[in-house]
Amino acid sequence: MRGLLTVLCTVALVSSAARAEIAAGVGVASITPLEAGIPTQLGGYGDRMGKPAEGIHDTIKAKALIIEQNGQRIAIVTVDTCTIPRCAVEQSLEKAGVEGLNYMNTLVPASHTHGGTEGFSLDVRNVFGNPHVGIFSQEALDFTTDRIAEALKAAAADLRPARVGSASLMAPGFAANRRDDEYVDDELTLLRIDDLDGKARAVLAGFTAHGTFMTPDEMLISGDWAGHFQRTTEAALGEGVCLYMNGAEGDIRPSGAHGGSRWEMAEDHGLRLGLIAARAAAEIKTSDDAMVRFGSKMIPLPARVASPDFLLIAGEEYGVSQEMIGAMLQPMFPDEVPMYALRIGDWQAVSMPGEAICQIGLAVKKAVQGEGVAHPVIAGLTSEHMGYILTEDEYNQSGYEATASFYGPGLGKIILDNALELGVQVARMK
Numbered sequence: 001m002r003g004l005l006t007v008l009c010t011v012a013l014v015s016s017a018a019r020a021e022i023a024a025g026v027g028v029a030s031i032t033p034l035e036a037g038i039p040t041q042l043g044g045y046g047d048r049m050g051k052p053a054e055g056i057h058d059t060i061k062a063k064a065l066i067i068e069q070n071g072q073r074i075a076i077v078t079v080d081t082c083t084i085p086r087c088a089v090e091q092s093l094e095k096a097g098v099e100g101l102n103y104m105n106t107l108v109p110a111s112h113t114h115g116g117t118e119g120f121s122l123d124v125r126n127v128f129g130n131p132h133v134g135i136f137s138q139e140a141l142d143f144t145t146d147r148i149a150e151a152l153k154a155a156a157a158d159l160r161p162a163r164v165g166s167a168s169l170m171a172p173g174f175a176a177n178r179r180d181d182e183y184v185d186d187e188l189t190l191l192r193i194d195d196l197d198g199k200a201r202a203v204l205a206g207f208t209a210h211g212t213f214m215t216p217d218e219m220l221i222s223g224d225w226a227g228h229f230q231r232t233t234e235a236a237l238g239e240g241v242c243l244y245m246n247g248a249e250g251d252i253r254p255s256g257a258h259g260g261s262r263w264e265m266a267e268d269h270g271l272r273l274g275l276i277a278a279r280a281a282a283e284i285k286t287s288d289d290a291m292v293r294f295g296s297k298m299i300p301l302p303a304r305v306a307s308p309d310f311l312l313i314a315g316e317e318y319g320v321s322q323e324m325i326g327a328m329l330q331p332m333f334p335d336e337v338p339m340y341a342l343r344i345g346d347w348q349a350v351s352m353p354g355e356a357i358c359q360i361g362l363a364v365k366k367a368v369q370g371e372g373v374a375h376p377v378i379a380g381l382t383s384e385h386m387g388y389i390l391t392e393d394e395y396n397q398s399g400y401e402a403t404a405s406f407y408g409p410g411l412g413k414i415i416l417d418n419a420l421e422l423g424v425q426v427a428r429m430k
Contacts, residue, residue, distance in 0.1 A: 022290060022344075023068040024162035024193045026202045026241050027154025029147040031062045031079060032221055033117065033140050041121040041134050043082020044114030045216040046317035050131030057220035057263065058227050060116045062144075063243045064151040065193065065202055066098070067344065068159060069292040073100035074342055075155070076204065076349075076379075077108045077148060078243040080223040082211075083119030083385035084110045086334065088145055095149035098156045103383070104296045107340050107351055108148075109245045110381040113211035115222030117144065119385055125332050132319035133328075162201065163194040163286035166347035168375040171276055174269065175209040176255035179399060183358040185247055185365075188277060189377040191347045192284040193240075200240035203233060203281045206349070206377035207273065208247030208358065209254040213266035222263075225254055228270025229277070236278030247378040248352060248361020250388050250401055290345030293429035298336045299353075299418050301386070302407050304329040307395075310403045333406050337384050339418055341426035346374040350423040351382035352415065356389040357401065360412060364419045371427035389415050 033040040039052035060080035067074045075098070089108045093101055110119065120126045120134035122141045129135055168189040177184050185208040193202040211224035223230070226244045233242040257269035306325045307313075320328065337353035350364050361378040368376040388405040391412040395402050405411060 020070045022162050022164060022288065022292065023159045024201065025066045025155040025158035025160070027064040027151040027158060028241055029062050029151040030059050031081070031117070031144050031147045032056060032060050033143045034221055036143055038139050038143055040140065040221060041118040041137070042114065042219065042221070043116060043118035043134070044212070046132035046319065047216040050135050051219065053221045054219040057115070057222040060113070060221060060223050060227065062148045062151045063241055064155040065204060065243060066155040066159060067292060073105065074292070074294050075101050075106040075152065076243065077106065077151060078245060079108060079110050079148065080113055080227060081110045081116040081119060082112055082114060083381055084108050084383065085119055085123035086384045087124045088122045088141060089383050091145040092148035092152065095145055096152035098152050101152070104338065105294065106383065107342065107379055108383045109351070109379045111211055111223060111226045111244055112246050112249060112381055113222065113224040113226055115214040115218060115220065115224050127331060128328055130319055132317065161196050161288070163196060163198070163288045164192065164290045164344055165284040165286035166191045166345060166375045167280055167284045169280055171207070171273060173256040174254065174273055175252050177251050177358065178253040179251045179401065181251060183362060184252065185358050185362055188273070189347070189375050190277060190281050190284065191344060192281055192286055194286040196288065198286065200237060200281070202241045202243060203237065204243045204245065205233065205277050206245045206247055208249050208361065208378070209252050210249050212253060213257065213262050213269065215262060218262055225266040225269040228267045229274045232271050232274025233277045233281070236275055237281055245349070245377065246380045248356040248358050249380055250355040250357040250390065252358050293343040293426050294341070295422050295426045296338060296340045297418065297422055299339055299414065300336050301334065302410060302414065304333055304406050305408045307398065307403045307405060309398045313400055313403045329406055333386055334384060337386050339422055340382065341422045343373065343426050348373040348427060349377050349379045350419050351379040352389060352419070353382060353384045354386040354389050355381060356415065357391065357394055359391060360389060360416050363416060364423055367420050368423045368427050371424055373427050
């Protein structure tokens with residue numbers, strides 16, 4: 001197993017000596033391939049067998065937010081996809097050509113909608129042609145990266161002085177732990193970006209739950225509940241763009257929705273949570289003197305290994321035999337993954353490069369909060385996808401999540417230790 005030493009690339013964007021103006025820019029683009037007639041594989045379920053979407057229920061989007069202070073830029077691009085591979089992020093940045101942005105300072109969290117584009121269909125490492133997993137589509141990758149680049153370029157062109165503020169509140173009843181564990185994260189976290197006149201330009205919202213109202217039988221493109229959440233927040237607030245980040249949702253399902261169909265349940269869930277978010281965002285007081293701090297690192301990973309129960313639990317769904325699993329893990333999953341921490345005033349995000357279980361996310365948030373950050377949030381599935389991230393105890397209990405974790409029982413500690421180190425380091429920056 002590789003050592004735990006990491007390559008740390010940390011950039012302090014502002015010193016304690018002087019206050020610096022914040023600038024922000026926002027850009028939005030549709031990333032719905034079917035609009036261009038491109039067959040679209042939907043993510044999250046091997047049972048779909050790579051069957052393309054039959055139509056569009058609601059538009060899925062990329063939303064870019066660029067923050068600039070002291071001449072340094074950081075970008076967050078939320079995407080309504082199941083996952084996002086590194087190659088898609090790198091190609092989007094290359095196409096956008098925005099000065100100052102690169103893979104190590106651009107956070108691209110996927111919403112994890114199971115009605116959005118399958119991440120493996122966008123991944124050049126996916127060379128196996130297995131329809132259960134998703135078949136790589138150069139056409140879909142080109143379309144998606146073209147559109148993400150459009151959002152980034154629009155955000156760069158939109159850069160102007162901004163005010164920022166944040167808030168968090170508990171929203172119980174919208175999520176539950178599907179492994180019957182005690183851990184649930186009910187916190188809804190909001191970062192508001194205003195013009196200098198106080199008009200809202202963007203709200204970056206974080207809430208933790210899978211995008212699984214869409215089952216394998218729903219074959220229309222959709223942002224699931226998170227898509228409805230974003231649209232509702234925008235409409236109820238009356239101004240600005242809502243960007244959504246999922247959290248440490250590895251074992252968290254959406255809960256409490258009402259409706260006669262999966263579509264109605266997704267809409268009900270997103271509508272009710274969006275109204276809560278809009279009311280809270282309307283009350284946030286923004287300021288032009290917030291400090292921005294940022295850090296990122298690449299984390300070397302241990303050797304890839306299939307869970308002992310992979311074939312028993314997930315082998316049939318994903319069409320993988322004992323002979324195939326070893327051959328597929330090496331090229332399809334990364335040797336190293338990125339991690340980012342971004343603090344803006346009293347708000348701080350710490351990223352996860354896959355689907356961490358809630359217990360891990362809560363531990364990181366607690367540590368960052370202990371350093372004086374009032375509104376911590378986890379940005380899950382950010383800029384790469386490595387599968388599930390569990391504690392050793394949870395991994396050894398097996399279950400679906402463990403079978404989709406591909407680096408052995410010690411992975412959770414590696415990711416948690418690095419997240420704590422980076423998150424605390426950025427929280428302490430002056």
